[in-house]
Amino acid sequence: MSGLSVNRVHLRYPNGGGIETGRLDFGAGQIIALLGPNGAGKSTLIKALVGAVRADVEGLSVAGQTLIDPRQRARNLAYLSQTRTGPALSSVRDIIALGRFPFGAQDPEQRVAAVIETLGLGPFADRPFGTLSGGEQARVLLGRALAVDAPVLLADEPTASLDPHYALRIMDTLRSEARRGRTVIVSVHDLSLAERYCDQALILAGGCIVGQGTVRETLNADILRDVFRVSRSPDGLTPLS
Amino acid sequence: MIRALLIGLALIGLIASLLVGPAPIDLSAAINGLLGQAEPATNAIMREVRLPRAIGALTVGAGLGASGAALQGFTRNDLAAPGLLGFSACAALGAVAALYFGWTYFLMPAAIGGALIGATIIAIMARRHVGAGGLILAGIGIGALATAITGLLMNLAPNPWALSELTYWLMGSLENVDAGGLSLAVPLTLVGLVALWRSGPSLRALSLGEDTASSLGVSLRHVQALIVVGTALCIGSGVALAGAIGFVGLFVPHIMRRLSGPDPAALIGQSAVAGGMFLLATDTIARLTAGPGTPLYLGIVTSLIGVPFFLYLALRKTPS
Structure with missing residues (x-):
């Protein structure tokens, strides 16, 4: 089952650093953790794949179909940004509908x-985004990404700065979307979340x-x-000096 | 609904503005005057003074309102407006430079060119993420520089202009609007409005941030080009026609947002109509209260209304 494939992602910043990968294959129906320390390039790799930063992305294909023009890319790759930006005065429903833009x-x-319906956002649907709590806003923005209905979803640290309740609900949703046949690529810092989901x-x-x-x-x-x-110890992970 | 109401109000404003002026002309004389069938003096007042002035107000106001709405959507900054970001001052500099070098025929292209330079600088800065405050500061700096150079050109001119000329360009007035200026400004503003209107759907996606908008297939360069060219055409032709009229582009979109919701695409058209209507009403009131012989600069009136509003926005605790 082929989900997302890419032959090479290459990007170099003027001040050094960047991204250099070989071929990557992510299966359909799978949830893949993108892991690495701060500054490893997780966000940049995700942004390069969805076209939010300029990079050489060679042979990008979804379900065996090569993605060439931006609209095709937008319809096949949904992106959930790490920064939870949304228009404060717009209703939850209007924000989710922006996922249909492509x-x-x-x-x-x-x-x-x-x-x-799936995310249980019915009670909030007509409320302005700015009046919701951080956890609710995160779920609305996840809903915006799911509204694209793309075969691949790339989520950049969707659980950052969320309490356990909302973090686990987000991960539950991502896993159930993967079980429905989507390829879900998610960057996380919490290694235990990655192991569990x-x-x-x-x-x-x-x-x-x-x-x-x-x-x-x-x-x-x-x-x-x-x-x-870090190293594993009976208490969990321990930082190395 | 809101659009129909606005257009209705604009039409009422247009009729009211045509009936108001130092010379008392009643409705039937005004209609005959517009058709060229009244006394020669009435014909001249209606066709060469009042009608051009009213069309000028609608044109300049529409350009300011739509530009403000588009800039606020593009920068996601409440305080973004063509005046505060320095576009109007750059356009005034372009116009004065054209006069200084004796290129009177190129007054409007020069004003548009000035606005284009100001808009391009701001657009580049906006893409470099200087932050909401940084962008406004840069705009104020660019505007102050353009105003200083405008003053310098007037000082250096071999045949120094009267100080009122400087005031005219910096404060703005519809006093000198004529058919010749309108024949250029109206079509150029319309092209600018179409460019801004076309940026609307992308502005909706941009409300989620640049990265998400890009992932939805929005070309940031394309939106930026539409906004830069659209605002430069609207502001450049408006300034060439009537000088730099301040604050209309700031508060008209805000009022429309309150009345009809936050959709940045719908706001562009609504702010265009409301901006035209607002300037028409302000000009009519200014003419009524000033009386003959003491022309009141329209920009003074709009600033008196706009500055308190600006301070309210700037001091408000919760930025959106």
Whole structure:
């Protein structure tokens, strides 16, 4: 089952640093954790794939179909940004409907209603975004990304600064979307969340892929020590000095 | 609904403004005057003074309102407006430079060119994420520089202009609007309005931030080009026609947002109609209260209304 494939992602910043990957394949129906320390390039890789930063993305394809023009890319790759920006005065429903933007005037109502139903946002649907709590806003923006109904969803730290309740609800939603056949790529800092929810892991350090495979086998002692500068102990993870 | 109401109000304003002036002309004489079938003096007042002035107010106001709405949507900044971001001052500099070098025929293109330079600088800064406050500061700086150079050109001119000329360009007035200016300004403003209107759907997506908008297939360069060219055409032709009239582009979109909701695409058209109507009403009231012989600069009136509003926005605790 092929979800998202790319032959190479290359991007170099003028001040040094950047991203350099070889071929990447992410299966359909899987939830893949994108892991790495701060500054490893997780956000940049996601933004490069969805076209939010300029980068050489070679041979990008979804379900075997090469994505060429921006609209095709927008319809196949949904993106959930780390920064939770939204128009404070707009209603939840209007914000979720923006997910239908790549489809132009084609009837958005049905998909938007389905997303509101799935996420249980009905009671908030007509409230202005700015009046919601941080956790609720995060769920609305996830709903906006799901409204695209794309086969691939890339979520950049969707659980950052959320309390456990909202963080786990977001991860539950991502996993159930993967079980419905989507490819879900999610960057997280919390390794225990990755172990609990994700099928595969991709480890980034310094803009390069340093590990790939199932979460358990990828997060081995060497990677924990060399990439994350932690070690496993009976109490959980311990930082290395 | 709101649009129909606005257009209705604008039409009432247009009729009222045509009936108001130092010379008492009643409704039937005014209609005959517009058709060229009244006394020669009435014909001249209606066709060469009042009608051009009313069309001028609608044109300049529409350009200011739509530009403000589009800029606020594009920068996601409540305080963004063509005046505060320095576009109007740059356009005035362009116009004065054209006069200084004796290129009177190029007054309007020069004003548009000035606005285009100001708009491009601000658009580049907006994309570099200087922050909401930084953008406004940059705009104020650019505007102050343009105003200083405008004053310098007037000082250096071999045949120094009267100080009132400087005031005219910096405060704005519809006193000198004529058919010749309108024949250029109206079509150029309309092209600008179409460009701004076309940026509307992308502005909706941009309300989620630039990265998300890009992921939805919005070309940021394309939106930026539409906004820069659209505002430069509206503001440049408006300033060439009537000088730099301040604050209309700031508060008209805010009032429309309160009345009809936050959709940045709908706001552009609504702010255009409301801006035209507002300037028409303000000009009519200014003419009524000033009386003959003491022309009141329209920009003074709009600033008196706009500055308290600006301070309210700037001091408000919760930015959206």
